[in-house]
Amino acid sequence: MQQWFNASLQRKISGLLVVLLSFLFVVILYSIFKLKLISAEMHEVAEIDVPLTAMLSELEMMQLKQHLFIEQFRLNPKQARVELKPEQAFAAQREALKALLDKTELVLNKSLQQHQVRFAAAEHQQILVSIQQFHQQSDSFEQYLMSALQQGHTTEQQWLKFEDEATLLDQSMMSILRHMEKLTLEASRYTDKHQNEFMLVNTGLGFCAFVIGLYLTFYILQIFRRRIGRIQAEIKNVQQSIELGEPISSPVFHQPDHQDELTELEHDLKMMVQRLSLEISNRQEIEQQLLVLATRDKLTGAFNRHKWDEQLRMELSLAERGGLFSIAMLDVDFFKKVNDQCGHHTGDKVLQALTEHISRRLRKTDSLFRLGGEEFVILLPQQKAEAACQLAEMLRQHIASLEEPGLPQFTISFGVTEYQQGDDKDSVLKRADQALYQAKAMGRNRVQLG
Numbered sequence: 133m134q135q136w137f138n139a140s141l142q143r144k145i146s147g148l149l150v151v152l153l154s155f156l157f158v159v160i161l162y163s164i165f166k167l168k169l170i171s172a173e174m175h176e177v178a179e180i181d182v183p184l185t186a187m188l189s190e191l192e193m194m195q196l197k198q199h200l201f202i203e204q205f206r207l208n209p210k211q212a213r214v215e216l217k218p219e220q221a222f223a224a225q226r227e228a229l230k231a232l233l234d235k236t237e238l239v240l241n242k243s244l245q246q247h248q249v250r251f252a253a254a255e256h257q258q259i260l261v262s263i264q265q266f267h268q269q270s271d272s273f274e275q276y277l278m279s280a281l282q283q284g285h286t287t288e289q290q291w292l293k294f295e296d297e298a299t300l301l302d303q304s305m306m307s308i309l310r311h312m313e314k315l316t317l318e319a320s321r322y323t324d325k326h327q328n329e330f331m332l333v334n335t336g337l338g339f340c341a342f343v344i345g346l347y348l349t350f351y352i353l354q355i356f357r358r359r360i361g362r363i364q365a366e367i368k369n370v371q372q373s374i375e376l377g378e379p380i381s382s383p384v385f386h387q388p389d390h391q392d393e394l395t396e397l398e399h400d401l402k403m404m405v406q407r408l409s410l411e412i413s414n415r416q417e418i419e420q421q422l423l424v425l426a427t428r429d430k431l432t433g434a435f436n437r438h439k440w441d442e443q444l445r446m447e448l449s450l451a452e453r454g455g456l457f458s459i460a461m462l463d464v465d466f467f468k469k470v471n472d473q474c475g476h477h478t479g480d481k482v483l484q485a486l487t488e489h490i491s492r493r494l495r496k497t498d499s500l501f502r503l504g505g506e507e508f509v510i511l512l513p514q515q516k517a518e519a520a521c522q523l524a525e526m527l528r529q530h531i532a533s534l535e536e537p538g539l540p541q542f543t544i545s546f547g548v549t550e551y552q553q554g555d556d557k558d559s560v561l562k563r564a565d566q567a568l569y570q571a572k573a574m575g576r577n578r579v580q581l582g
């Protein structure tokens with residue numbers, strides 16, 4: 133049984149087809165056998181039943197003629213003798229009857245010897261016995277009739293005896309007829325029975341073959357529907373994830389309960405989805421890294437000049453349609469001294485600490501850009517210059533009060549400005565730069581509005 137489940141789909145279907153074809157083969161063999169049997173029986177019936185039936189009606193006719201003859205003789209023996217020549221007439225009739233009965237005997241004997249009679253063998257024998265009895269009875273009757281005819285008249289006693297003999301002959305004939313009727317009836321019943329059996333068994337076998345065929349079809353459809361449905365669902369998931377730009381979830385690998393072509397296909401597809409999912413997440417990670425590299429400054433992690441240009445362009449276009457923004461340019465005071473006194477490496481650390489402290493204190497919508505050297509700018513969308521100044525002042529104070537281990541104390545100066553009608557990317561930056569220059573000129577560590 134386990135082997136059956138593990139077999140390939142092709143083998144499963146082939147196996148079921150072999151069962152179905154074997155079954156149909158048995159049905160056909162059985163039908164051939166039964167049809168041959170029925171054909172033999174029909175043949176037997178045709179050989180015996182049909183001639184017997186014909187003889188039956190002939191016998192009945194002859195019996196009727198005999199009755200007429202006897203009746204006529206009884207009413208007027210002399211006239212019957214003159215007109216009908218009864219000896220010859222009776223002899224002719226008897227010859228015809230004898231010939232008919234001989235023919236019947238021949239048919240019965242032939243069927244008993246050659247066809248190995250399958251049914252009503254006792255009836256066959258019985259007819260033969262009845263014919264023998266009839267012959268004896270007929271001889272006795274004939275003797276009686278002849279003596280009566282030779283005398284030309286009959287006494288009352290003789291006539292009674294003659295009637296008794298006629299009745300016995302009649303009974304003998306009736307016995308033959310009865311047995312022949314019984315035989316033909318038996319033959320047709322026997323054939324009917326076999327035909328009915330044949331119909332019943334063939335219908336049953338045909339129905340079983342139909343059920344097996346139906347089950348096979350349903351089984352194959354069911355397998356395909358379920359398994360292909362699972363594969364379709366897997367493909368649909370991948371499709372949806374790709375459309376939504378979501379990471380492709382790794383497929384779940386179940387221990388297959390059987391191994392066939394569809395299981396292998398499903399497994400291969402899951403492997404492919406897993407590889408694709410890995411590939412896509414790797415690509416997304418690389419894209420993310422490339423994006424960071426393209427938009428962020430390597431040393432500090434603040435947005436770079438390229439990103440600044442892009443962002444400023446966008447803010448300017450929004451501002452031209454009624455929006456506003458402010459920028460706060462900042463610069464480390466006497467940074468050259470930091471480098472000179474503490475070394476370039478410490479200078480780098482100062483820039484990193486400055487970026488980290490400022491970034492932590494910005495709103496989500498504000499961004500910090502490093503434009504070059506120790507020069508930074510904060511972009512504040514939807515903010516007026518006052519708010520920008522307040523933020524700059526808060527940051528200035530915070531940086532001035534910083535005491536980072538391993539770093540010198542340092543201060544920063546701000547040049548703040550707000551978008552003004554007709555500004556372009558250079559004019560707004562230039563105004564902030566001038567304000568910063570003023571802050572430096574006014575002693576540094578301060579915020580100057582431009």
Ligand SMILES: Nc1nc2c(ncn2[C@@H]2O[C@H](COP(=O)(O)OP(=O)(O)OP(=O)(O)O)[C@@H](O)[C@H]2O)c(=O)[nH]1
Nearest residue numbers: 463464465466467468469471476477479480505506
């Ligand atoms: N460590 C380090 N130093 C840098 C970097 N970029 C620029 N510098 C230095 O920053 C210093 C800038 O000095 P200046 O422009 O003269 O100004 P300052 O000394 O800060 O004086 P003020 O701005 O007038 O207060 C230069 O000595 C540059 O070498 C950097 O990435 N790392």
